[in-house]
Every structure is written in structure tokens, then in C-alpha cells.
Amino acid sequence: MFGDNREQLRRMYVDAWRKQQAGEPLSPLEAMIGEVVGMHPEYHALLAQGEDALDRDFLPEHGESNPFMHMGMHIAIREQLGTDRPAGIVDAIRALLARVQDAHAVEHQVMECLGQSLWEAQRTGQPPDEAAYLRCVQGLARR
Numbered sequence: 001m002f003g004d005n006r007e008q009l010r011r012m013y014v015d016a017w018r019k020q021q022a023g024e025p026l027s028p029l030e031a032m033i034g035e036v037v038g039m040h041p042e043y044h045a046l047l048a049q050g051e052d053a054l055d056r057d058f059l060p061e062h063g064e065s066n067p068f069m070h071m072g073m074h075i076a077i078r079e080q081l082g083t084d085r086p087a088g089i090v091d092a093i094r095a096l097l098a099r100v101q102d103a104h105a106v107e108h109q110v111m112e113c114l115g116q117s118l119w120e121a122q123r124t125g126q127p128p129d130e131a132a133y134l135r136c137v138q139g140l141a142r143r
Contacts, residue, residue, distance in 0.1 A: 010054045010068050013037065017047045036074045039104055043067045073111045086130035088138075095141035113137050 013033055019026055020034035037043060046053050046067060058066040077093075084090045097106050113136035121128040 007054050009072070013068060013071060014047050014050055014053055017044075018050070032075060032078060033071070036071045036078075039074075040067070040071065043071070070111075073114055074107050076114065077107050077110050086134045088134050092134060092137040092141060096137065099141055099143075109140050110137055113140065 012030075016026065016030035016033035017037045019030060020038070026034060037047060046056075058064040058069075080086070080089045081093060093106060093110060096109065097103060100106050100109070113133055116136065117128045117130075117133040120132070
């Protein structure tokens, strides 16, 4: 989405949210970020910290989840829907949405598959297995 610079990534969220709150014009990406942030009021106070939010570590061993990663996964899923990559993801997510009837809840379920796929890729040092990821999402729709 923005490269691998953590501060730059986080700054995009902080800036997009600030601009949305101020009623300033947004790029399409900023609008998407603003929509995702808007769906997560639990992160609003963090993003309102501005620069202070950029350096914070979120440690799972302390029971913390990374809000930037969480929101980034929402955006990744939306980008997948926009490009149908992996091929078939649009149909798989539509099938899940037909069952669940809540787009935000669907994205959270798909995140489980995406997170697993990314974890496997990191563990093996290989690119994410798109076919396995797609099968996982397709399986969600069949539950």
C-alpha cells in the first residue's frame, strides 16, 4: 500500500483521519482509510494523538493488538475486492456476505484467512499462497 516504512504507513492513517474530521478533500485512498477508521471508534483517540501515535509498539505478549495492522488488513481486503486478486476472491467474499449480511463482520472473518496466509508466508519465507487463502475464504462461506 505505502511501502515498508512503519512511520510513513501510520502517518497516512493519522493524516487521513485528521483531514476527514476537518472536512478537507481526500484522495480515494484517504477516503478508504477514513471509512475504515470511522468503523473503528476504539482507534479514534489513538489517531488523534497525531505524531505520538507513530512510534508506539503494540506487543501481543502484553495483550495488545496493532490497530494499524488491523486497519491495513481491512484495506488490503478492499483492494483485493477491487482487483479480484486472487482470482475468485470477489465471488468468495460475496458468498460469505450473503450468509453473514454484515460487510464489516465479513472483513473480520476474511482477516483470519489473510492473517494465516501472511503468517505462513513469513514462517516459510515464501510468497503468500493465494490458492490456500482463497480456499480458506471459500470455506468461510460454506460454514
